[in-house]
Amino acid sequence: MKKLIAISVLSALSFAAYAQTSSDVATVEISGDKNINLPSKIYRMDSDEFYKFRGSYFLSNGMTLSLFERGRAMFARIDNQDRHQIVASASNAFVAKDLQLKMRIDLADNGEVSGELTYVVPSQLNAENQVTKQKLVTAVFP
Structure with a gap:
């Protein structure tokens, strides 16, 4: 239940942050569960x-998420990066087995x-030859 509430809060925050940013800034650093x-x-x-x-889904940050199957395994790929084997965590949510991504996809009846x-x-x-920390970011489906 706590995870569901946390996901709902993070979702609302990410949508609010997305709505307040300009169209060229499309990712939100998560400030809760890292x-x-x-x-x-x-x-x-x-x-x-x-x-x-x-299929493929366009994301708010300009990237593309692709979901596909190979045999009985489900996979996700962001742009041309490595693929990640995923498992379903709910009827519309998935998590990568390598813990590199998670997603929720809501498909409406109207498409x-x-x-x-x-x-x-x-x-x-980075450009200043400094190492940036690993971080979690969230992109929404526009």
């Missing part, structure tokens, strides 16, 4: 149920898509 965790109980999603989620993707941005060397 972890991506596997669910205590995996939601059993078969291929027929996953079918409606397969509209909403939700959010939280993913790990690894440590990097």
Whole structure:
């Protein structure tokens, strides 16, 4: 229950922050739970149920999230980065087994898509030759 409340609060904050930013700033650093965790109980999603989620989704930060299957395994990929094997944590939510991303995808009857993707941005060397910390960011489905 606490996780559900935390997710709801973070969702509301990320949508509020997105609405207040200019269109060229599209990610929000999360200031709460700094972890991506596997669910205590995996939601059993078969291929027929996953079918409606397969495809590409444009994100608020200009990136593209792709969901696809290979055999019986489900995968997610952001742009041309490495793929991540995912498991369902709910009927519309997924978590990467490597704990690098999690997402919620809400599919409306009218074809509209909403939700959010939280993913790990690894440590990097910036323009000043300083190492930036690994961080979690959230992008929403516009």
